[in-house]
Amino acid sequence: MPELPEVETVVRGLRASLPGRTICDVRLGKTDFIDDPIALAERLPGARISDVTRFGKFVSVDLVPRGPAAQLAERFYLVIHLGMTGQLTTSRPGDPVAPHTHVFFALDDGNELRYTDIRRFGRILLVPESGIALFRDRLGAEPLEIRLEEFCARFGTRHARVKALLLDQGILRGVGNIYADESLFRARIHPARIARDLTKTQLTTLHRAVREILKAAIRFRGSSISDYVDSAGNRGEFQQRHRVYQREGKPCFRCREKIRRVIVAGRSSHFCPRCQPAPRSRTPRRKVKKP
DNA sequence: AGCTCTTCCTGAAAGC
DNA sequence: TGCTTTCAGGAAGAGC
Numbered sequence: 001m002p003e004l005p006e007v008e009t010v011v012r013g014l015r016a017s018l019p020g021r022t023i024c025d026v027r028l029g030k031t032d033f034i035d036d037p038i039a040l041a042e043r044l045p046g047a048r049i050s051d052v053t054r055f056g057k058f059v060s061v062d063l064v065p066r067g068p069a070a071q072l073a074e075r076f077y078l079v080i081h082l083g084m085t086g087q088l089t090t091s092r093p094g095d096p097v098a099p100h101t102h103v104f105f106a107l108d109d110g111n112e113l114r115y116t117d118i119r120r121f122g123r124i125l126l127v128p129e130s131g132i133a134l135f136r137d138r139l140g141a142e143p144l145e146i147r148l149e150e151f152c153a154r155f156g157t158r159h160a161r162v163k164a165l166l167l168d169q170g171i172l173r174g175v176g177n178i179y180a181d182e183s184l185f186r187a188r189i190h191p192a193r194i195a196r197d198l199t200k201t202q203l204t205t206l207h208r209a210v211r212e213i214l215k216a217a218i219r220f221r222g223s224s225i226s227d228y229v230d231s232a233g234n235r236g237e238f239q240q241r242h243r244v245y246q247r248e249g250k251p252c253f254r255c256r257e258k259i260r261r262v263i264v265a266g267r268s269s270h271f272c273p274r275c276q277p278a279p280r281s282r283t284p285r286r287k288v289k290k291p
Numbered sequence: 292a293g294c295t296c297t298t299c300c301t302g303a304a305a306g307c
Numbered sequence: 308t309g310c311t312t313t314c315a316g317g318a319a320g321a322g323c
Binding site: 001002003057081082083084085119121122123167169176177226266267268 | 315316317318
């Protein structure tokens with residue numbers, strides 16, 4: 001599943017070839033995951049790509065509009081979320097088309113940018129310059145940039161399970177199920193712990209663990225569990241270094257205890273029961289009795 | 292506030 | 308063997 005490291009890897013690949021290119025043509029297959037497919041087909045041809053960036057799990061293709069008034073016209077952004085199974089790849093027009101490829105962007109150098117998405121949980125939309133700041137600000141902090149004080153402020157005050165907060169894109173943008181589990185394992189924190197109950201030391205450790213895991217995953221070009229590939233169609237390698245994710249029943253790399261899987265925040269959560277001690281079980285407290 | 296459930300979608304895997 | 312059911316999950320929305 002594309003999370004921050006996978007999206008970052010895709011963006012780095014696209015950034016090497018797309019800036020400077022002009023989009024010549026857009027062809028669409030199924031469009032139910034595109035906010036405004038008509039606008040997409042009308043506004044992109046002629047637009048020049050100025051950059052490719054990432055915020056959270058979103059890819060942003062930064063565009064300068066076409067036409068004589070281009071100097072004055074507002075820039076805009078092709079914003080893409082890969083969902084669960086989205087792939088953004090560059091190909092030659094004659095290359096075989098993967099099943100479930102629904103968007104083709106023809107470029108002026110003869111190449112083609114394609115969007116493939118088996119489950120169509122992804123999303124594509126155009127955002128005008130005037131709206132991009134708000135779009136970005138509705139998301140939380142970048143995990144690789146957030147400072148410890150802000151991290152503690154965002155987590156340490158919340159009475160929610162730490163796993164749920166890690167997955168909440170309004171708090172941190174970019175962490176998904178894989179890297180939440182791997183980060184919690186590294187920090188030796190149980191996914192169901194209430195964030196507010198964590199010590200300052202634990203929050204500090206988690207803050208560091210998240211950054212270290214994400215950076216390591218970027219170094220290994222992401223995790224390919226099922227469908228993820230980068231912009232050249234290559235799989236990542238970080239799945240070989242997972243410590244807990246999808247390792248249920250296998251021995252912990254630290255203590256040999258069997259890795260367990262439970263549902264927390266509605267998600268499969270993998271952890272080592274010895275390295276990541278469970279929170280104090282919810283108290284069988286007696287109710288205040290009325291006479 | 293925070294939790295659970297539901298919806299979207301497909302393919303792999305499990306069940307019969 | 309082959310059909311049916313279940314499950315996985317990012318995000319948003321409903322309801323409690």
